[in-house]
Amino acid sequence: MAYEVIIRGGRIINGTGSPWFQGDVAVQGERIVAIGRQITGEAEQVIDATGRYVCPGFIDTHTHSDFSFFIDPTAQSKVRQGVTTEVTGNCGSSAAPWMGAGRRPERTGGFEPTWNTMAEYLDALSAVGKTLNIAPLVGHGTIRSAVVGRENRPPSAEEMAQMERLLRESLRAGAVGMSLGLYFAPGMYATHEELVRLLRIVGEEGKITAAHIRDEGTYTVGFQAAVEEFIRLGEESGCPVHISHIKAHGPEVWGLSTKILELIAKARERGVQVTADQYP
Ligand SMILES: [Zn+2]
Structure with missing residues (x-):
């Protein structure tokens, strides 16, 4: 699977109040299309978010x-x-x-x-x-x-x-x-x-x-x-x-x-x- 953007290795906070977990987020166009511990696949742009938080605006x-x-x-x-x-x-x-x-x-x-x-x-x-x-x-x-x-x-x-x-x-x-x-x-x-x-x-x-x-x-x-x-x-x-x-x-x-x-x-x-x- 190929994505436009994959944000890898960040601490994901999803906004529901649950604690963060380490994982990847894949983006296609204006939408998040996958969230998981480790997303396999390629992306045009890979952002290394190690040690950072990834969360909704x-x-x-x-x-x-x-x-x-x-x-x-x-x-x-x-x-x-x-x-x-x-x-x-x-x-x-x-x-x-x-x-x-x-x-x-x-x-x-x-x-x-x-x-x-x-x-x-x-x-x-x-x-x-x-x-x-x-x-x-x-x-x-x-x-x-x-x-x-x-x-x-x-x-x-x-x-x-x-x-x-x-x-x-x-x-x-x-x-x-x-x-x-x-x-x-x-x-x-x-x-x-x-x-x-x-x-x-x-x-x-x-x-x-x-x-x-x-x-x-x-x-x-x-x-x-x-x-x-x-x-x-x-x-x-x-x-x-x-x-x-x-x-x-x-x-x-x-x-x-x-x-x-x-x-x-x-x-x-x-x-x-x-x-x-x-x-x-
Ligand atoms: Zn006021």
Whole structure:
């Protein structure tokens, strides 16, 4: 048998959680066609991976690379760490919809966006020939800015309908979920009812909501209350909720992590889909 590529003698980690084993991986085109202790056969290219690890590409679940690929599509800083997929648009702020006060030129690193909607953004992103897979979230703060502006007030009935429409449209265009930035303006201005209504749409579309929660320390409502708030949003809306970069921030809340993990476990027992990620 002849293959295009055989990676020989590496410690193979297959991503299922099972321990590594020493073996070979054969590749044909864009697919892995064989994995085993020792693959017999020839290959156009043989890579000696002795003493190295061979594993699936990493998914970076929390990035702010919304505009980076337009500046450098080769994404060297990610590729060289083994990252092959990035989740962008976190913490309530995304590159689309690029409308009204949702336009934040200070965030683009000098790049001038040519799109308005999420669909147009994703077309522009596809056109740059980037090296990573992108799973974009749509930012609640970005949608709210586009419709309500950056003011501290609840949306009118008409504005609420427009936010709902923009959210649904963005999700259907390809956003994998919505992000909240409840610690930041204008995300912090959102009413509970507003958030439940928006999360309900995300749930209906079969997607998730990730949040930079309202407080990770003792700045506003407190770490525990912020986690409880987000779990409640998931419970009331039926949308899976994901706590971004979970942490007990500052000496005042050190030690609270046990309690927080308990809250999450209890919510999951009740059937609320709560997950979290953490900085490496
Ligand atoms: Zn954040």
